[in-house]
Amino acid sequence: xxxxxxxxxxxxxxxxxxxxxxxxxxxxxxxxxxxxxxxxxxxxxxxxxxxxxxxxxxxxxxxxxxxxxxxxxxxxxxxxxxxxxxxxxxxxxxxxxxxxxxxxxxxxxxxxxxxxxxxxxxxxxxxxxxxxxxxxxxxxxxxxxxxxxxxxxxxxxxxxxxxxxxxxxxxxxxxxxxxxxxxxxxxxxxxxxxxxxxxxxxxxxxxxxxxxxxxxxxxxxxxxxxxxxxxxxxxxxxxxxxxxxxxxxxxxxxxxxxxxxxxxxxxxxxxxxxxxxxxxxxxxxxxxxxxxxxxxxxxxxxxxxxxxxxxxxxxxxxxxxxxxxxxxxxxxxxxxxxxxxxxxxxxxxxxxx
Numbered sequence: 519x520x521x522x523x524x525x526x527x528x529x530x531x532x533x534x535x536x537x538x539x540x541x542x543x544x545x546x547x548x549x550x551x552x553x554x555x556x557x558x559x560x561x562x563x564x565x566x567x568x569x570x571x572x573x574x575x576x577x578x579x580x581x582x583x584x585x586x587x588x589x590x591x592x593x594x595x596x597x598x599x600x601x602x603x604x605x606x607x608x609x610x611x612x613x614x615x616x617x618x619x620x621x622x623x624x625x626x627x628x629x630x631x632x633x634x635x636x637x638x639x640x641x642x643x644x645x646x647x648x649x650x651x652x653x654x655x656x657x658x659x660x661x662x663x664x665x666x667x668x669x670x671x672x673x674x675x676x677x678x679x680x681x682x683x684x685x686x687x688x689x690x691x692x693x694x695x696x697x698x699x700x701x702x703x704x705x706x707x708x709x710x711x712x713x714x715x716x717x718x719x720x721x722x723x724x725x726x727x728x729x730x731x732x733x734x735x736x737x738x739x740x741x742x743x744x745x746x747x748x749x750x751x752x753x754x755x756x757x758x759x760x761x762x763x764x765x766x767x768x769x770x771x772x773x774x775x776x777x778x779x780x781x782x783x784x785x786x787x788x789x790x791x792x793x794x795x796x797x798x799x800x801x802x803x804x805x806x807x808x809x810x811x812x813x814x815x816x817x818x819x820x821x822x823x824x825x826x827x828x829x830x831x832x833x834x835x836x837x838x839x840x841x842x843x844x845x846x847x848x849x850x851x852x853x854x855x856x857x858x859x860x861x862x863x864x865x866x867x868x869x870x871x
Contacts, residue, residue, distance in 0.1 A: 556747040557723050566720045582761055591695070594688040598631055598681050599624045605677040608670050609639050611655050619643060619653060631685035711763040713752060713777030716791055719798045722746055726801055726811035729782070729840050731832030732756040733819040736864060741766050741774065750775040751840070758819075783839040785847065792851035799848060800856055810848050810856035812841050816865040837863055 534705035607613040613620060619642065627635050628728045643650045655670065657663040709715045729751045730737035741762060752759040754777050767774045778787040791797070800808035814837030841861045849855045 556744060560721070566663075570718045570720045591609070591688055591692055592686060595628065598628055598685045598688070600612075601628045601681040601684070602678050605674050605681065606639060608674050608677075609655055610653050616653055617647065619648070622646060628685065631682045632689040632690060634682045634686065636682075710767060710771070710773050711760050713759055713763060713773070713775045715773040716793065717746060717749060717773045717776075719794060719796075722798045724801045725749055725798050726815065727751060727830060727844060729812070729814035729837055730756075731815065731836075733758045733831065734815040734817070735819060736815045736817060738762060743754070746774065752777055754779055762861065771801050781839075782836045783843055785843055788843050789851065792847050795851065795853040799852065799853065807857040808854065810859045811862075812844055812860065813862040813864060814840065816863060 522591075543732075557699060561797050603620045606620045606623035610619060619639075623637075623639055623642050626642055630637055639654065640650045640756055643653045657667040708837075725747050727749050728734070728737050728740055732753050732755050734750075737750045738758075741750055750759075750762070753777060756777075759775055759777060763774055776791060778784065781787075792799075799810065801811045803809060814832055816832050816834070816837065838861075845856075
């Protein structure tokens with residue numbers, strides 16, 4: 519190697535003898551990496567992102583808890599408590615002086631009422647450190663007291679039965695509602711994986727759209743590189759979108775893509791994305807202008823670098839339909855319309871579309 523270099527030394531470029539040319543400084547090369555494309559969220563912004571999705575979950579949970587059915591259950595258990603207090607009031611000498619005993623009896627018998635059980639008043643009085651002889655009503659053998667005791671036993675037994683029926687029915691209802699809530703949670707998780715949940719905007723400064731059809735190698739690479747700064751849009755016929763959602767959303771903990779029906783011109787598929795009128799859907803130029811940047815990948819899956827092959831997925835018509843709908847929705851739904859619009863159709867010049 520060295521010998522050949524010496525033999526061909528006359529072919530080695532000579533050092534310039536022009537002193538002025540040697541003194542001209544070269545422009546420094548700018549190092550570029552794909553992770554330099556977008557500003558990374560700070561730790562605070564990443565924390566706020568988690569809070570945003572936690573807030574969504576709690577909002578849906580609160581909505582479920584404040585539904586009419588949940589309110590009815592709360593009122594029913596309040597009724598169980600009230601019946602228990604009324605039942606206890608019949609058995610104490612002076613209810614006004616023993617409110618603690620009344621509420622203790624009512625609360626203590628909520629759960630036992632679910633299985634038709636009752637904790638005796640004497641047990642509760644003794645657990646409070648009180649004398650049952652001073653708290654409980656006492657009866658003698660005289661006819662009036664016998665009648666009064668019978669009336670008290672009849673009323674307390676009737677209230678006990680009503681309390682148990684109400685508590686057991688409400689328990690079964692609550693179990694059914696819990697099963698339904700569990701199903702709703704699974705549905706929410708399914709929405710994340712299915713691409714039906716709007717992505718968050720906290721900590722995101724720029725974002726662009728990428729239409730991927732049913733599958734797109736280029737889009738999968740973009741998700742890996744740019745994360746939430748790219749919103750992939752797949753058709754509902756795609757088998758890859760759920761796999762990608764599981765891989766890049768921490769198994770459905772936050773949304774990373776969007777799904778549309780087979781008709782890309784269906785505006786109802788796009789409108790949910792723009793419910794937040796201040797959402798981040800633009801790229802920013804150095805001059806501060808907002809750019810609605812949309813791309814569509816028309817290359818074939820696993821053949822992105824092949825030239826001249828027939829197109830078997832996203833067509834130009836579908837891509838431009840999505841471009842037009844996105845442009846219209848962004849101009850009408852967002853608080854600030856885009857300053858400019860960029861449409862990119864990824865394909866090769868030999869491709870048969």
